[in-house]
Amino acid sequence: MGVINMDEKNIKEYVKERYGQIANNQGTCSCCGGDETTDQALQVGYTAEELAQLPEDAVLGLGCGNPTALAGLKEGEVVLDLGSGAGIDVFLASAKVGKTGKAIGLDMTEEMVKKANKNAEERGYPNVEFHLGEIENMPLADESVDVIISNCVINLTTDKLISFEEAHRVLKPGGRIMISDLVTEGELDPEIKKSFTAWSECVAGALEKEEYLDIMVAAGFNRLKIVSETEYQEPNLNAKLKGKIKSIQVKAIKGDCSGPETGCCS
Numbered sequence: 433m434g435v436i437n438m439d440e441k442n443i444k445e446y447v448k449e450r451y452g453q454i455a456n457n458q459g460t461c462s463c464c465g466g467d468e469t470t471d472q473a474l475q476v477g478y479t480a481e482e483l484a485q486l487p488e489d490a491v492l493g494l495g496c497g498n499p500t501a502l503a504g505l506k507e508g509e510v511v512l513d514l515g516s517g518a519g520i521d522v523f524l525a526s527a528k529v530g531k532t533g534k535a536i537g538l539d540m541t542e543e544m545v546k547k548a549n550k551n552a553e554e555r556g557y558p559n560v561e562f563h564l565g566e567i568e569n570m571p572l573a574d575e576s577v578d579v580i581i582s583n584c585v586i587n588l589t590t591d592k593l594i595s596f597e598e599a600h601r602v603l604k605p606g607g608r609i610m611i612s613d614l615v616t617e618g619e620l621d622p623e624i625k626k627s628f629t630a631w632s633e634c635v636a637g638a639l640e641k642e643e644y645l646d647i648m649v650a651a652g653f654n655r656l657k658i659v660s661e662t663e664y665q666e667p668n669l670n671a672k673l674k675g676k677i678k679s680i681q682v683k684a685i686k687g688d689c690s691g692p693e694t695g696c697c698s
Contacts, residue, residue, distance in 0.1 A: 440590040443637075444566075447588055448541050455518065455543035473520075486523050487551040496679040497612025499581035500524040502659050503683075504608075508532040509578040512602065514567050514595075515539055515585025519548035519560070525581065526560045536577070537562040538570060567595045572602045580609040584679075587614050587638045596651035603686040609653065612681045614664060615641040620676065635673060641680065653684035 473483055478498050500521050505511055505528035513521045516537025526535040539545050539562070548562045565571040567589050580599050589595045599609060616638050624635060639647070645656055664677035 443590055444540070451517075451541045452543040455541060455547045478520075482524055485527070486520060487518075487555050489518055489547060489551055496584035496614055496664075497660070497681045499583055499610045499612045499681065500528065502681060503579055503581050503610040505529055505579060506533075510534045510536065510576065511579040511581060512536045512538065512572065512577040514580060514582035514599065515588065516548060516562060517544050519551050519562065521581055521583055522548065522560050522562070523551070523555075523557060526557055529559065531559060533559060535560045536572075538565055538567065538572075540564070540566045568598060570598045570602055574601055575604045575607075577602050578604055578607050580607070581611070582609075583612045584614060586611060587635075589637070592639060592644070592647050593651060596648050596653065600652040600686055606685065606687045608683065608685045610659075610681065610683050612679070613644070614638045615644050615678050615680055616676050617641060617678060618676050620673070624673065635677065638677065641678060645682070648682070648684055652686065654687060656682060656684045659683050 478501075482498075498521075503511070503525075505525055507528075507530040509529045510533060511525045511529055513525065513536065516522050516539045519537055522535045522537040526533075529535060535557075537545075537548055537560070539548070542564055545562050545564045552560050552562070563571055567586070568591055580603060586592060586595055603609065614635070617640065619640075620635075620638075648656055659681045661678055661680045663675065664673075664679050
């Protein structure tokens with residue numbers, strides 16, 4: 433399973449290489465779904481109507497949810513997608529925020545950003561842009577976006593607290609975040625946590641659910657709410673992980689705990 437030299441730099445380079453291959457149609461990833469990308473997208477919450485309006489190359493079958501469906505995007509908002517891949521969630525968001533809004537994608541894999549920009553240019557999206565960069569060090573100004581979405585990506589970062597602190601930094605006061613991600617229930621086998629392959633497939637870097645939520649709170653987010661939670665159903669999942677991996681969608685805000693919403697704010 434590739435259990436060697438598990439430092440932050442090596443993990444990132446392996447993940448970049450793996451997703452670069454996927455962007456160039458030279459590999460697949462069982463990160464969050466099955467073999468057929470369209471079937472996987474439908475399984476995690478996208479509709480056939482949504483998929484029909486997208487560039488075919490934008491749908492790679494890498495997500496574990498449909499954050500744009502739950503983020504409550506409004507006309508004129510600026511939305512940022514962390515780990516945007518070939519652009520599926522950015523393109524869906526662009527239709528929701530309209531011509532007066534903007535949809536921004538951020539990804540650390542150069543091949544993915546190139547693929548997303550090609551999709552945007554060929555289909556003529558007027559209000560999207562893609563940036564090359566890491567979630568732990570976003571090339572965006574403070575308090576510059578209204579909404580952040582992310583789809584099965586934060587688990588790939590090697591420092592979750594810094595990642596969420598950066599998300600908090602670029603959000604405007606009162607801004608909101610909608611994250612689809614994988615978490616665990618119970619400790620993972622040490623061999624899995626030291627596997628490059630398991631890291632690139634969104635498993636080794638997954639945190640226990642309560643720890644994940646605690647880190648969001650520590651980064652400054654409030655009014656956390658788990659919108660949905662399901663068992664991870666990847667058919668080729670290691671037997672040691674059966675029943676331990678959950679797909680969750682979490683909503684939170686940058687601000688205080690006043691207002692009508694309830695959650696685990698502390």
